[in-house]
Every structure is written in C-alpha cells, then in structure tokens.
Amino acid sequence: MKTFTYERAKSAAAAAKAAASNPNAKFIAGGTNLLDLMKLQIETPTHLIDVNGLGLDKIELTNQGGLRVGALVRNTDLAADRTVRRDYGLLSRAILAGASGQLRNKATTAGNLLQRTRCPYFYDTNQPCNKRQPGSGCSAIGGATRSLAVIGTSDACIATYPSDMAIAMRALDADVETVNESGHTRSIPIADFHRLPGDTPHIETVLEPGELITAVTLPPPIGGKQIYRKVRDRASYAFALISIGAVIQPDGTGRVAVGGVAHKPWRVEKAEAELPKGARATTNILMADAHPTEQNRFKVDLVERTLGAVITEARG
Numbered sequence: 351m352k353t354f355t356y357e358r359a360k361s362a363a364a365a366a367k368a369a370a371s372n373p374n375a376k377f378i379a380g381g382t383n384l385l386d387l388m389k390l391q392i393e394t395p396t397h398l399i400d401v402n403g404l405g406l407d408k409i410e411l412t413n414q415g416g417l418r419v420g421a422l423v424r425n426t427d428l429a430a431d432r433t434v435r436r437d438y439g440l441l442s443r444a445i446l447a448g449a450s451g452q453l454r455n456k457a458t459t460a461g462n463l464l465q466r467t468r469c470p471y472f473y474d475t476n477q478p479c480n481k482r483q484p485g486s487g488c489s490a491i492g493g494a495t496r497s498l499a500v501i502g503t504s505d506a507c508i509a510t511y512p513s514d515m516a517i518a519m520r521a522l523d524a525d526v527e528t529v530n531e532s533g534h535t536r537s538i539p540i541a542d543f544h545r546l547p548g549d550t551p552h553i554e555t556v557l558e559p560g561e562l563i564t565a566v567t568l569p570p571p572i573g574g575k576q577i578y579r580k581v582r583d584r585a586s587y588a589f590a591l592i593s594i595g596a597v598i599q600p601d602g603t604g605r606v607a608v609g610g611v612a613h614k615p616w617r618v619e620k621a622e623a624e625l626p627k628g629a630r631a632t633t634n635i636l637m638a639d640a641h642p643t644e645q646n647r648f649k650v651d652l653v654e655r656t657l658g659a660v661i662t663e664a665r666g
C-alpha cells in the first residue's frame with residue numbers, strides 16, 4: 351500500500367472542500383472496498399478524508415411520506431430497520447443478498463453505491479484495463495467474459511456494476527443527495543447517477559470532484575410484492591451473475607430492475623408495461639439491445655427465467 355495522510359472531517363461541507371482541493375484525496379467510509387483497492391494499488395490516494403464522524407447515520411421519515419437514509423447508515427442497520435422491512439422490503443432483501451454479515455456491519459449506504467466493478471482484469475494490475483488506466487485497452491474484450499456485461503457496453507469496457515442494494519434503489523426510484531465544496535446541495539435521481547462506460551469507463555457516476563453523498567431518499571412506499579432474486583455461482587458470498595429486483599402489484603403491473611448485466615442498475619420503464627403478459631414479453635424489451643458474447647449469452651435467458659420465477663412467486 352502507498353503511504354497516505356489521513357484526516358477526520360468535521361462537517362460535510364468541509365469534507366467536500368478538502369476533497370475538491372486535492373485531486374488525489376478520497377473519502378473513506380466503511381473502507382471495505384477502498385482499502386482492498388489500495389492494497390492492490392488499483393487506487394492510490396495520497397490523502398484520506400474519513401467521513402464516519404459526520405452524523406450522517408440516521409434513517410428518518412420525510413415530510414413527503416418517504417424515507418431519508420443517511421450516507422453513513424451501515425448496510426446491516428438499513429436492512430434491519432423496521433420501516434424498511436415493512437415498506438421497502440425489496441431494499442432489505444437486496445442488501446441481505448450481498449457480501450457477508452461482517453462486511454455489512456461496516457459497509458455504508460454511500461460506499462455501497464460507489465463500490466467498483468468486480469471485472470477480474472480490473473483487479474489484475476498486469477493486464478491492460480481502461481477503467482484502471484484510461485487508454486490502456488480492455489483485456490476483457492476477447493478474454494473471459496462469462497461474468498461481464500451484456501447490455502450498455504462499449505468498445506472500451508464491458509464491466510458490470512456489482513451492488514445489490516442499488517438494484518433495489520433503482521426499482522424504488524431513490525434519489526441521491528449530495529453536497530459540494532461550496533455547500534451547494536443537489537438531488538440526483540438514481541436513474542441518472544451511474545454512467546454507462548462509453549469511452550470513459552473510469553468515470554462511473556455523475557458526481558463532481560469532491561462531491562460528497564449525504565443521503566439517499568426513498569419516495570413514499572408503493573406496496574406490492576417486493577422480491578429480490580439473485581443468481582450466483584455460490585449460494586452465498588458471491589456477486590450476482592444476474593439479479594432481479596421487482597415490485598409486482600396485485601393486478602400484475604409493476605417495476606423491475608436488473609443487476610449483473612450492465613455498468614449500472616438496468617431498468618427500462620417501457621418494458622414494465624409488458625409485465626402482466628409475462629417474463630418473455632418483458633425481457634424482449636428490457637434486453638432488446640443486448641450484445642452478449644458467446645460466454646455470457648446465457649445471461650439474457652437467465653434474466654427471462656428468473657423474472658418468470660419472480661412473477662410466479664408474486665402471484666402466489
């Protein structure tokens with residue numbers, strides 16, 4: 351690990367200011383992703399700004415009847431929260447499908463949203479990777495692609511985005527709240543928060559340099575059967591090959607977001623009009639622009655079959 355300096359931020363605005371003034375600074379929350387990347391020298395910040403003491407660890411009802419989840423709320427606490435379990439069951443289930451109990455005890459809401467890809471070549475510093483080193487090339491294209499993306503890919507990167515929690519947040523239409531170095535706040539719909547790779551796969555979100563996530567807001571509860579189904583190579587402690595986060599209403603209408611297939615949580619609202627007709631009709635639109643490789647073509651079928659199982663479960 352490279353040497354670095356460390357400070358404990360005293361306020362959210364001060365943290366954003368410190369980060370914006372130093373291009374080699376990073377925020378650290380639970381550290382469960384960042385420290386691993388630093389040990390492998392994939393990330394080499396020279397300064398860490400610890401945001402754990404900012405008091406951003408509360409879960410509160412909003413005046414609009416929704417829920418505001420502080421950026422530093424631990425994944426364990428969010429999944430176990432009574433209101434979340436009752437009104438946003440999809441979120442609770444998605445979080446519990448990820449990582450392990452120990453990791454969830456440390457991992458935070460903001461850190462989870464910003465976790466980086468699990469593309470094996472991203473972790474292998476002997477191999478070119480446009481995300482790790484812009485312009486160096488993509489080792490995955492023409493390589494082992496079984497776990498990688500099938501839709502929204504580019505000639506520069508075919509990595510997937512790994513968070514389970516974010517798939518639920520996408521289906522629930524969450525907003526990400528931030529503050530920048532001038533103290534200016536903004537609310538970013540999660541649909542617009544993560545980027546597709548294009549020719550700049552190292553830029554993964556629309557956050558500006560130094561911009562700090564302060565909270566995630568959920569709109570008022572939408573009811574329905576809320577199901578998260580994750581398909582993976584091992585029964586636990588593995589990232590998704592694909593996952594489905596769905597809210598299905600009694601009349602068969604609903605919402606569906608897909609994980610493990612793209613560089614961001616994948617949701618196509620117009621596909622949801624097909625949900626009452628079933629999984630095939632929905633998947634045909636949801637995955638219409640898929641460009642799988644020979645090795646990961648199975649993911650498109652897996653989305654359809656898993657969605658079919660989810661719809662069957664929702665119908666009881």
Ligand SMILES: Cc1cc2nc3c(=O)[nH]c(=O)nc-3n(C[C@H](O)[C@H](O)[C@H](O)COP(=O)(O)OP(=O)(O)OC[C@H]3O[C@@H](n4cnc5c(N)ncnc54)[C@H](O)[C@@H]3O)c2cc1C
Nearest residue numbers: 379380381382383384448449457458461462464513514563
């Ligand atoms: C072995 C293992 C298995 C895992 N399995 C899964 C899994 O199955 N599913 C899954 O979804 N996840 C999984 N994870 C990932 C885990 O969920 C993430 O590591 C965790 O959520 C990151 O949160 P953190 O608070 O520790 O982030 P950190 O590591 O502290 O930070 C991550 C990134 O977020 C930035 N950051 C943190 N807080 C803020 C903020 N407030 N504003 C702006 N930027 C911020 C940091 O600068 C850093 O770039 C796994 C991790 C490990 C190590």
Ligand code: SF4
Nearest residue numbers: 469471479488507508
């Ligand atoms: S798919 Fe993306 S992360 Fe993986 S090697 Fe290519 S550029 Fe790097």
